Amino acid sequence: MKPVTLQDIADQLGISVTTVSKALKDYPDVSAKTKALVKELATTLNYKPNAFAVNLRTKESKTVGLIIPVIVHHFFSNVIKGIIAEAEAKGYLVIILQSNERYDMEKKHLDLLMNQRVDGIMISLANDTVDFKHLNDVIAADKPMIMFDKIAKTVNCSKVIIDDRQAAYDATQHLIDIGCQRIAHFRGSLLPQNSIDRFLGYRKALRDNDIPYDASLVYICECDDLSFEEGQNNARQLLLDHNDVDGIFINTDLVAIGAISEFNKQGIKIPEQISIVGFSNWFMSSIISPSLTTIDQPGLEMGRSVFKQLYKEIQQLKRDEKVDYQQIVLPTQLIQRDSTLKVK
Amino acid sequence: MKPVTLQDIADQLGISVTTVSKALKDYPDVSAKTKALVKELATTLNYKPNAFAVNLRTKESKTVGLIIPVIVHHFFSNVIKGIIAEAEAKGYLVIILQSNERYDMEKKHLDLLMNQRVDGIMISLANDTVDFKHLNDVIAADKPMIMFDKIAKTVNCSKVIIDDRQAAYDATQHLIDIGCQRIAHFRGSLLPQNSIDRFLGYRKALRDNDIPYDASLVYICECDDLSFEEGQNNARQLLLDHNDVDGIFINTDLVAIGAISEFNKQGIKIPEQISIVGFSNWFMSSIISPSLTTIDQPGLEMGRSVFKQLYKEIQQLKRDEKVDYQQIVLPTQLIQRDSTLKVK
Numbered sequence: 001m002k003p004v005t006l007q008d009i010a011d012q013l014g015i016s017v018t019t020v021s022k023a024l025k026d027y028p029d030v031s032a033k034t035k036a037l038v039k040e041l042a043t044t045l046n047y048k049p050n051a052f053a054v055n056l057r058t059k060e061s062k063t064v065g066l067i068i069p070v071i072v073h074h075f076f077s078n079v080i081k082g083i084i085a086e087a088e089a090k091g092y093l094v095i096i097l098q099s100n101e102r103y104d105m106e107k108k109h110l111d112l113l114m115n116q117r118v119d120g121i122m123i124s125l126a127n128d129t130v131d132f133k134h135l136n137d138v139i140a141a142d143k144p145m146i147m148f149d150k151i152a153k154t155v156n157c158s159k160v161i162i163d164d165r166q167a168a169y170d171a172t173q174h175l176i177d178i179g180c181q182r183i184a185h186f187r188g189s190l191l192p193q194n195s196i197d198r199f200l201g202y203r204k205a206l207r208d209n210d211i212p213y214d215a216s217l218v219y220i221c222e223c224d225d226l227s228f229e230e231g232q233n234n235a236r237q238l239l240l241d242h243n244d245v246d247g248i249f250i251n252t253d254l255v256a257i258g259a260i261s262e263f264n265k266q267g268i269k270i271p272e273q274i275s276i277v278g279f280s281n282w283f284m285s286s287i288i289s290p291s292l293t294t295i296d297q298p299g300l301e302m303g304r305s306v307f308k309q310l311y312k313e314i315q316q317l318k319r320d321e322k323v324d325y326q327q328i329v330l331p332t333q334l335i336q337r338d339s340t341l342k343v344k
Numbered sequence: 345m346k347p348v349t350l351q352d353i354a355d356q357l358g359i360s361v362t363t364v365s366k367a368l369k370d371y372p373d374v375s376a377k378t379k380a381l382v383k384e385l386a387t388t389l390n391y392k393p394n395a396f397a398v399n400l401r402t403k404e405s406k407t408v409g410l411i412i413p414v415i416v417h418h419f420f421s422n423v424i425k426g427i428i429a430e431a432e433a434k435g436y437l438v439i440i441l442q443s444n445e446r447y448d449m450e451k452k453h454l455d456l457l458m459n460q461r462v463d464g465i466m467i468s469l470a471n472d473t474v475d476f477k478h479l480n481d482v483i484a485a486d487k488p489m490i491m492f493d494k495i496a497k498t499v500n501c502s503k504v505i506i507d508d509r510q511a512a513y514d515a516t517q518h519l520i521d522i523g524c525q526r527i528a529h530f531r532g533s534l535l536p537q538n539s540i541d542r543f544l545g546y547r548k549a550l551r552d553n554d555i556p557y558d559a560s561l562v563y564i565c566e567c568d569d570l571s572f573e574e575g576q577n578n579a580r581q582l583l584l585d586h587n588d589v590d591g592i593f594i595n596t597d598l599v600a601i602g603a604i605s606e607f608n609k610q611g612i613k614i615p616e617q618i619s620i621v622g623f624s625n626w627f628m629s630s631i632i633s634p635s636l637t638t639i640d641q642p643g644l645e646m647g648r649s650v651f652k653q654l655y656k657e658i659q660q661l662k663r664d665e666k667v668d669y670q671q672i673v674l675p676t677q678l679i680q681r682d683s684t685l686k687v688k
Contacts, residue, residue, distance in 0.1 A: 283572060
């Protein structure tokens with residue numbers, strides 16, 4: 001007969017392995033009802049904590065887990081590169097899981113990593129993640145975890161981010177400085193913190209320059225793998241809705257490149273008629289015509305910084321020291337190119 | 345006291361867990377010396393096969409592993425997307441590991457997946473993999489494994505590929521059909537089978553059209569994440585070496601786009617002076633100026649096909665049926681754009 005595992009109990013009750021584990025250990029954040037159910041089933045099935053489960057907490061696997069919304073995005077590709085470079089230098093292997101911007105997948109992947117013998121977890125949240133219980137569970141289980149780029153402000157762990165609000169402010173201020181008066185914003189989806197922060201930075205720059213905020217100038221794009229088409233569609237719609245827009249701050253370069261391709265097709269001159277600033281500094285931004293002014297988002301550096309912090313916390317935990325949570329904010333920079341040549 | 349694991353034995357002897365496992369089971373492909381060492385250490389340490397290890401072979405984890413040379417490459421991104429879509433439909437999670445085109449990392453990752461509870465493995469080889477023992481070990485351990493895109497012909501397992509030789513032949517024949525007589529080839533690195541096959545397809549097309557093969561017209565690029573710059577460098581070098589080249593078949597779109605950017609910079613007219621065909625049909629190929637003629641490489645379809653075959657083999661294994669290895673060849677297609685407009 002096969003031994004009964006935490007997973008078996010979790011499966012039968014339709015709850016996570018973490019919850020089962022915590023219920024058996026009487027963690028305060030599991031309800032009394034759940035604890036009773038778990039303990040009863042554990043007794044019925046004759047569950048015994050196995051050697052492997054004990055290993056989980058005492059032995060290093062030299063493996064770390066990385067959960068990322070979309071691998072194909074060039075920014076995340078650079079983050080992955082930075083993480084792997086640092087991890088390899090310290091002798092760690094990196095397991096990568098893609099949430100596809102979906103909360104349910106993110107949750108499953110986190111469960112998987114908790115069940116595997118990873119020494120720590122790095123995560124950038126899916127766009128539709130609003131419940132953070134799965135993240136708090138990881139912290140409750142004393143597993144080192146670093147959030148980066150798309151974070152939850154309320155989750156108590158280390159974070160590596162850029163100052164999205166300031167970067168967006170700089171981008172918008174640049175458009176104002178070259179003479180733009182009606183500035184549209186193609187923003188990311190509504191939920192992620194960085195999309196919200198970029199929107200707030202855009203709005204603050206307008207306010208500080210006494211330019212009235214007009215909600216009809218804000219277009220949403222999901223920024224998934226159809227980003228390029230979204231840029232084309234938003235640009236097309238913008239031309240139908242408004243004939244007086246002279247500048248656009250766009251949430252990510254790929255969307256901006258889609259917009260540029262649509263404007264080129266329709267004979268709209270950039271920057272003479274519309275100036276454009278993107279975000280992330282993808283290498284293609286300097287290749288397209290006209291080349292794209294953008295915010296340089298340091299993906300490689302972010303990846304390095306994320307792993308370094310994780311490594312520090314793994315060491316602190318190993319030495320039974322208090323883990324010292326950090327919020328690391330990396331600098332960004334405006335790269336001016338042809339899409340915002342001063343023309344006015 | 346913690347129980348002794350296969351990993352402990354492997355660590356102490358500096359060999360892989362797979363080798364330890366096979367040594368203990370008297371597999372024929374482990375040397376007598378290694379077997380003796382492993383068995384002696386196992387006795388000394390009082391090793392007992394644990395419940396988890398047994399689970400490994402009897403219980404499904406609903407998790408599969410994917411080893412890929414470089415995630416950032418748009419072709420592999422599409423493959424990943426296809427694999428995840430199919431895997432999710434069947435309730436499987438996909439663990440992704442990046443070899444960075446390095447044999448040593450690929451080997452470590454394969455060991456890791458064998459130690460984790462994955463139900464099957466999908467792999468595209470690193471450029472510098474020449475020894476296939478680590479792959480044969482997986483097959484010897486009865487773990488379903490599918491190779492795709494960059495494969496080893498001699499490893500006996502299922503494979504999903506395109507007909508690289510035919511695709512390269514078509515690309516070169518297209519250049520000949522529009523009137524090119526001196527055709528260069530920017531090829532990938534020397535080892536991977538698909539880079540070899542594309543080169544052979546190029547050469548065969550020349551031969552079939554009575555165009556003499558000239559080795560000095562073949563330029564190598566590693567096609568790593570500096571591909572774009574490699575395209576620029578090769579284009580620059582080609583202009584110094586040869587003033588009579590009128591066509592180039594280039595191993596991958598990103599390199600081709602680098603070459604186009606260099607030719608644009610130097611005022612070389614495409615396709616009037618030089619016609620160019622790329623490979624893969626990255627979406628940027630239709631955006632750049634001039635747009636790039638290329639071979640459409642069906643990444644998404646390949647990913648779907650890879651997981652479907654893996655799933656089939658997992659099922660066959662579960663039912664104790666003979667696993668039926670397949671070689672699946674997906675069709676490719678030439679997409680003609682402005683970089684090879686008929687001008688002669």
